[in-house]
Amino acid sequence: MVLNHPPILSQQLALRAAVFVVPQKHDFARNFDGVRFRLSTPERKTSLLLSMHIRCWDELVKYGALDILKREYGSLVLTQPEHEYNVSLMIDLEQVPADAAERDAFILSVALIKRNALAAPFELGFKTQKQLEASGGSQGELMQVHYRDEEAIYVQASPDRVTVIFSTVFREETDRGFGKVFLQEFVDARRQLSLQNAPQVLYTNREPPLEIRDVPGLRNTDDIGYVTFVLFPRHFSNPSAASNTISHIQLFRDYLHYHIKCAKAYMHSRMRHRVAEFQKVLNRAKTEAATTERKTVSGRTLVTR
Numbered sequence: 001m002v003l004n005h006p007p008i009l010s011q012q013l014a015l016r017a018a019v020f021v022v023p024q025k026h027d028f029a030r031n032f033d034g035v036r037f038r039l040s041t042p043e044r045k046t047s048l049l050l051s052m053h054i055r056c057w058d059e060l061v062k063y064g065a066l067d068i069l070k071r072e073y074g075s076l077v078l079t080q081p082e083h084e085y086n087v088s089l090m091i092d093l094e095q096v097p098a099d100a101a102e103r104d105a106f107i108l109s110v111a112l113i114k115r116n117a118l119a120a121p122f123e124l125g126f127k128t129q130k131q132l133e134a135s136g137g138s139q140g141e142l143m144q145v146h147y148r149d150e151e152a153i154y155v156q157a158s159p160d161r162v163t164v165i166f167s168t169v170f171r172e173e174t175d176r177g178f179g180k181v182f183l184q185e186f187v188d189a190r191r192q193l194s195l196q197n198a199p200q201v202l203y204t205n206r207e208p209p210l211e212i213r214d215v216p217g218l219r220n221t222d223d224i225g226y227v228t229f230v231l232f233p234r235h236f237s238n239p240s241a242a243s244n245t246i247s248h249i250q251l252f253r254d255y256l257h258y259h260i261k262c263a264k265a266y267m268h269s270r271m272r273h274r275v276a277e278f279q280k281v282l283n284r285a286k287t288e289a290a291t292t293e294r295k296t297v298s299g300r301t302l303v304t305r
Contacts, residue, residue, distance in 0.1 A: 010111040051085035065120035121155045128157035164229040200230040
């Protein structure tokens with residue numbers, strides 16, 4: 001299952017909150033997207049310092065990430081983050097809710113620190129769309145979040161929609177083939193009546209969409225693809241719908257590459273199984289060598305050396 005947070009982070013937080021286990025001086029957890037977490041006890045064993053480093057922090061702060069984190073975590077956010085990290089939370093384990101359900105909800109909210117930081121451009125896009133709709137404006141700012149090496153998320157608000165574009169790199173030729181099949185299924189699936197309310201999905205290979213065509217530094221190679229989601233006001237009409245939309249759309253890139261790898265692994269396992277079956281057929285087709293003895297006139301047995 002693809003999650004919005006590193007499972008190891010929530011597990012470690014739950015362990016420390018439940019039994020006050022003192023972690024080692026530094027506990028590192030690095031996500032596949034390059035986001036780095038550090039969990040430590042710099043002062044006392046009942047205080048946990050959780051720090052996060054994300055490469056696109058400066059871009060996220062420009063779009064309001066720090067305000068969102070202060071809204072979600074309040075006084076837990078430190079004014080001065082830990083050295084070499086972008087944001088730090090100081091958690092007092094003695095203040096963690098005693099009720100199991102409330103404690104789990106608190107731990108999950110802390111583990112979602114990366115998700116909440118990355119929500120900044122989306123929340124700003126939703127807010128800008130409502131302002132443009134009310135004022136009759138044309139288009140909002142094109143927000144760029146370079147959250148991975150050679151990959152980015154682009155968000156732009158219009159009076160009637162919010163456009164979200166993912167650029168993703170396919171390292172292998174087979175990945176490009178699988179990706180094209182999966183993304184075409186996203187396009188075709190929306191034709192079903194039950195999915196008419198889903199966001200519109202567009203896919204282009206190599207050529208960037210019109211909204212970002214003037215952005216400098218875009219790659220023009222065969223291994224780059226662009227996926228466009230068109231979000232309409234019904235997808236963020238209330239806080240709950242907006243939160244669900246943000247949580248799901250953030251996972252799209254991981255979801256796509258996860259299923260590409262799963263499809264390749266499944267095909268490889270089926271190929272190995274088929275080869276093993278063919279090998280059994282060939283083994284059954286082998287003729288057995290004759291085992292009769294050959295003797296001379298004097299009665300001696302001939303032995304082949």
